Structures are given as structure tokens and as C-alpha cells.
Amino acid sequence: MDSLVAVTGVTxxxxxxTLDKLRAAGVPVRAIVRRTDQADALRARGVDARVADLGDPQSLAAALDGADQxxxxxxxxxxxAEHGANGVRAAQAxxxxxxxxxxxxxxxxxSPLPxxxxxxxxxxxxxxxxxxxxxxxxxxFMTNLESSAPALRRGIFPQTMGRGRIGWIDTDDIARVAATVLAAGVHAGEEPVLTGPALLDGRGIAESLTAGLGRRVRYLHLPSRAFAGMLRLSGVSSWxxxxxxxxxxxxARLGLDGVDALTSDVERLTGTPARPMSAWAHDRRAVLLGED
Known part of the structure; x- marks a missing residue:
């Protein structure tokens, strides 16, 4: 289906x-960004870009004019929650x-998570x-593990999830699914659960990172408040x-709210299996280990 797709969060x-994959597939796409300089940079790449803010429903509705998805x-x-509500209402308008x-x-x-x-x-x-x-x-998201890069360079992965297991996913796989769904343009209320190929606890993550980086990484379990303190010291907001x-x-520790789900929905929707964390870590070695 050849229809214009608008995308928020393209930065x-x-x-x-997802924006890049849609463009590569020849799908007409429009980027919605908050700042003029972001729009200018995208236009320089040949991308249709509009300036609008999810906090401003009127500007957002104008930016979505002519979009099909x-x-x-x-x-x-x-x-x-407010921004999401504005997005839905702007799409309707x-x-x-x-x-x-x-x-x-x-x-x-x-959920206890905001x-x-x-x-x-x-x-x-x-x-x-x-x-x-x-x-x-x-x-x-496997990408979120990049914040642990300074510790990984010292051979440790500090976390507080213990034996709680998560089906960590490469964000490229999420984008592949999104681009596939948007390119097809057919929507029937489906809600796929997208996971990687394995459920990994803290030690499983360390083992996958070890395999991908070619350097031993050891899981270091922290009490949850010590974990939060470490995050604060690294510049993360208190919220x-x-x-x-x-x-x-x-x-994660208790397996609440379906976080320990494992599915093959990535392969079902795209025809290609989700990538394991070891392959992701190998590709992100320069970032995780600070090597050229």
C-alpha cells in the first residue's frame, strides 16, 4: 500500500x-521533529520533515495533514501519557x-514503572x-546496555535484576518489524510481543556479552538502592x-507484567529471526569497549 507514513521520535x-528502513523500501515517509534545526538536517538528506511538538496538539495535527499512517x-x-494522548487525538483530527x-x-x-x-x-x-x-x-532494548559501557571495560556488568529474565531485543529488530507493518499498511488490531531469541538473567547477559566482545564480563549483583545510586552518579535523573x-x-526480578515473555513474532512478521545479544555486542564492540 503506497501511503504516506508519519513518524515521531525520529531523532x-x-x-x-524505522525512518531509514521505510525510505530504503521506497515508502513515502514524513518525519515529525520538535526543532527547526532537526527538520533542516533531515531535509538536507531529502526527508520530508515537519516541526511539531507532542505537547502541542494543534501543531501536531497540522504536521500530520495528508498522512495515512x-x-x-x-x-x-x-x-x-499526555504526549501519547495528544498524538492519538491529533491523528484523529x-x-x-x-x-x-x-x-x-x-x-x-x-505498574510501579511510570x-x-x-x-x-x-x-x-x-x-x-x-x-x-x-x-x-x-x-x-539491548541498546540500553550501552550505559554500562564504562563498567564493561573493567570486565563487570553491574545490575540488580538477579535471576529475573528478560527477552532482550535489538532495536534494529523492532525497527524491522515496524517498517514491515507500516509498509504493508494493513492493521487489524494485532499486538505482537517482540523479543529476542532468548530469556537472559544478569549472568546470561554477562555470558552473551563475553561471547560477543571476546572479553570476559562478570555479572555483579547490586542491591536495588545501590543500583539506583550508581545511576544517579552517572547523571541519570532521580525520576x-x-x-x-x-x-x-x-x-524483572519477580517476572511481573509479562517481562519474561519469549516469542517468535519478529521472525513471523519479518521472515528473519531476532538477533541474539552476542551478535549485537559484537557489532557494538567499539561503543561498549571504547575501541576504534
Whole structure:
């Protein structure tokens, strides 16, 4: 189906990769960004870019004019639920036919994680919007492990998840699914759960990193509050550090809200299996180990 796809969050990981994959497939795509300089940089690459803010429904509706589908990506902030609601309402106002919502594998109404409860609220609005939709529920992003790079260079992976297991996924696989779904343009309320090929606990992550980096990495278990303190020292906000403490110290450890799900939905939807963490780590060796 040859229809214009609008994408928010294109300056982020999943949004940027999805934009590139859609363009490579010849799908007409429009990037929605917050700043003029971001739009100018995208236009210099030949991308249709519009300036709008998820905090401003009117500007967003104008930016979505003429779009057939919206890939809605919202950042994990204190305003995430508001931004998602604005995205849904702007799509309705602009006459968008369908929404693909980037949710999460842990979306839950009463989650102790602020972003998990926020995306649940957005999911509910998408379901009741009257628009066609697909909701993607990815597991933990492997990319988030890059914040542990300084420790990995010392041969340790400090975490607080213990034996809790997550089906960690390469964000490139999420983008492959999103681009495939958007390129097809067919939406029937499906909500695939996107995971990597294995459930990994803290030690499993360390073993996968060891295999991919060719250097021994040892899991170092931290009490959850010590983990949050480490995050604060690295520059993470108190709001996010507390959320991550709960995410790994409670939700992941106890397997709450479906975080220990394992599926083959990536392969089912794209024809290619999800990549293992060892392959991801090998490709990201320069970033993780600070090597050229």
C-alpha cells in the first residue's frame, strides 16, 4: 500500500532506524521533529520533515495533514501519557487512517514503572480511537546496555535484576518489524510481543556479552538502592533512576507484567529471526569497549 507514513521520535533509536528502513523500501515517509534545526538536517538528506511538538496538539495535527499512517513513539518522561494522548487525538483530527503504537512488553495499568503505566494509557486510547491500529510490545532494548559501557571495560556488568529474565531485543529488530507493518499498511488490531531469541538473567547477559566482545564480563549483583545510586552518579535523573530501580529490582526480578515473555513474532512478521545479544555486542564492540 503506497501511503504516506508519519513518524515521531525520529531523532531516537527506533524512530530513526524505522525512518531509514521505510525510505530504503521506497515508502513515502514524513518525519515529525520538535526543532527547526532537526527538520533542516533531515531535509538536507531529502526527508520530508515537519516541526511539531507532542505537547502541542494543534501543531501536531497540522504536521500530520495528508498522512495515512502514524508511527507513534513517545519518550519516557513525566509527560509521556499526555504526549501519547495528544498524538492519538491529533491523528484523529488530521484524518489519519491507522496508528502503529510503540508500546512495551511491560505495559500495565498498575505498574510501579511510570513509563509502563503511561504506555498502557496510550494503548487504551489507541484501542478506543476508532482508527485502525497495530500495537507493538517490545521487550527490553539491548541498546540500553550501552550505559554500562564504562563498567564493561573493567570486565563487570553491574545490575540488580538477579535471576529475573528478560527477552532482550535489538532495536534494529523492532525497527524491522515496524517498517514491515507500516509498509504493508494493513492493521487489524494485532499486538505482537517482540523479543529476542532468548530469556537472559544478569549472568546470561554477562555470558552473551563475553561471547560477543571476546572479553570476559562478570555479572555483579547490586542491591536495588545501590543500583539506583550508581545511576544517579552517572547523571541519570532521580525520576528515571527510581523507575529503573523498580524495573529491574522488582518487576524483572519477580517476572511481573509479562517481562519474561519469549516469542517468535519478529521472525513471523519479518521472515528473519531476532538477533541474539552476542551478535549485537559484537557489532557494538567499539561503543561498549571504547575501541576504534
Amino acid at each position: 531516537g533509536d527506533v524512530g530513526g532506524k 502514524l508511527f507513534l513513539i513517545t519518550a519516557a518522561t513525566t509527560r509521556q 488530521a484524518g489519519v487512517r491507522a496508528i502503529v503504537q510503540l508500546s512495551g512488553g511491560d505495559a500495565a495499568e498498575h 513509563w509502563a503505566s503511561a504506555i498502557w494509557q496510550i494503548d487504551e486510547l489507541v484501542r478506543s480511537s476508532g482508527l485502525e491500529y497495530t500495537i507493538l510490545h517490545p521487550s527490553g 528515571q533512576a527510581e523507575g529503573l530501580r523498580r524495573q529491574f529490582g522488582r518487576v
